[in-house]
Amino acid sequence: MVRQSYQELEIFDRLRHLPFVKHLKYTRIQEGRESGYDGKLVITTPHGRFQLLVEEKRSYLSRSTVSHMLAWLSHLRTNQKQGIILLARHIPRQAAEALINARVNFVDDAGNVHLELGDAYNWTAIGIPSQEPVSQRRSASPAQLQLLFQFVTHTESVNWSVRRLEPAAGISKSKAAQARRQMITEGLLARAGRRYQLGPTSLLADRLILGYAQVLRPKLTLGTFRAAEKTAESFLSRLREEVPPGVRYSLTGGPAADLLQHFYRGTEVTLFLKPSTRAIAHQLRLLPDREGPITILSAFGDLVFWEEREGHMLAPPWLIYAELLNSKDPRALEAADEFRAKFLA
Numbered sequence: 001m002v003r004q005s006y007q008e009l010e011i012f013d014r015l016r017h018l019p020f021v022k023h024l025k026y027t028r029i030q031e032g033r034e035s036g037y038d039g040k041l042v043i044t045t046p047h048g049r050f051q052l053l054v055e056e057k058r059s060y061l062s063r064s065t066v067s068h069m070l071a072w073l074s075h076l077r078t079n080q081k082q083g084i085i086l087l088a089r090h091i092p093r094q095a096a097e098a099l100i101n102a103r104v105n106f107v108d109d110a111g112n113v114h115l116e117l118g119d120a121y122n123w124t125a126i127g128i129p130s131q132e133p134v135s136q137r138r139s140a141s142p143a144q145l146q147l148l149f150q151f152v153t154h155t156e157s158v159n160w161s162v163r164r165l166e167p168a169a170g171i172s173k174s175k176a177a178q179a180r181r182q183m184i185t186e187g188l189l190a191r192a193g194r195r196y197q198l199g200p201t202s203l204l205a206d207r208l209i210l211g212y213a214q215v216l217r218p219k220l221t222l223g224t225f226r227a228a229e230k231t232a233e234s235f236l237s238r239l240r241e242e243v244p245p246g247v248r249y250s251l252t253g254g255p256a257a258d259l260l261q262h263f264y265r266g267t268e269v270t271l272f273l274k275p276s277t278r279a280i281a282h283q284l285r286l287l288p289d290r291e292g293p294i295t296i297l298s299a300f301g302d303l304v305f306w307e308e309r310e311g312h313m314l315a316p317p318w319l320i321y322a323e324l325l326n327s328k329d330p331r332a333l334e335a336a337d338e339f340r341a342k343f344l345a
Helices: 063-077 093-101 142-153 155-159 162-169 173-185 201-220 232-241 253-261 278-283 317-326 330-343
Strands: 023-028 039-045 048-057 083-088 105-108 113-117 121-125 189-192 195-198 221-227 248-252 269-274 286-288 294-298 307-309 312-314
Touching: 039 113, 048 063, 063 093, 063 201, 063 317, 063 330, 083 113, 093 113, 142 155, 142 162, 142 173, 142 201, 142 317, 155 162, 155 195, 162 173, 173 189, 201 221, 201 294, 201 317, 221 232, 221 278, 232 269, 232 312, 248 253, 248 317, 253 269, 253 312, 253 317, 253 330, 278 286, 317 330
Parallel strands: 048 083, 083 105, 248 312, 269 294
Antiparallel strands: 023 039, 039 048, 105 113, 113 121, 189 195, 221 286, 221 294, 248 269, 307 312
């Protein structure tokens, strides 16, 4: 599927109407994005020309996708000294404020704009609602997301039979076939002769991060709990030694990132559990607590049991990364940036 150009969508008219903008020139980078961005925008003003690197986002922006993008921008800015502008379908007020604080320019289809060009110009208009009703926005299904996490973890599995995908991703054969067809339609998968290959990384990342936060994680969450131990380290030490027979778990988020990278641990513990029931949680001596630091997610398929480190089974890197971005701890967002650079580059 060919993505529509922003020039065709006339999003740049939002910028052309600003009183200090005399001319715009957008040069788009070819698909593949070895450069790390989508294009370059040159803005001519009475005070001269300003060049901005462009990031395009056609998915809707949630807190987690904004965190993901800011982590990417932080990495990009270490290599590029130019300003950055985000082109989006719609930027909600909360996301807009986060972008402004991070000094990221943006413009969307609805007319929300933030453009800061050196010390010469600063124009901001936010809070404009989306032109498209929420009811019309399509989101990925849990089955599609589970299959997509399978594909990015084991790229060769894009060509597996649906019979083999069933236990791997934890979905039925019919849903696997349907989800794969939908991915082709949406450009997440591409045909290469008789085989398949993954689509652009930027498109995959958008779908995974947004889908995990809005669709998959809420579906998988059994609840939040509190252990008798005062620290996450003490609980994890006991968990490693006292897993009941027939029970499997895998760590994700901060604890998993710590075991892989030793950069960030945090106070929260999120784990996939199989079987995922409150009876098993009780066996693990966990008490339900709305504000508890331990979150149990239902394990879906063999995918979530990726690799063992220091006696703990871990979820695969893309699930760890998505969970880091879901955290409210600012340090987790910094850790997500470091984690992606090392494991998902």
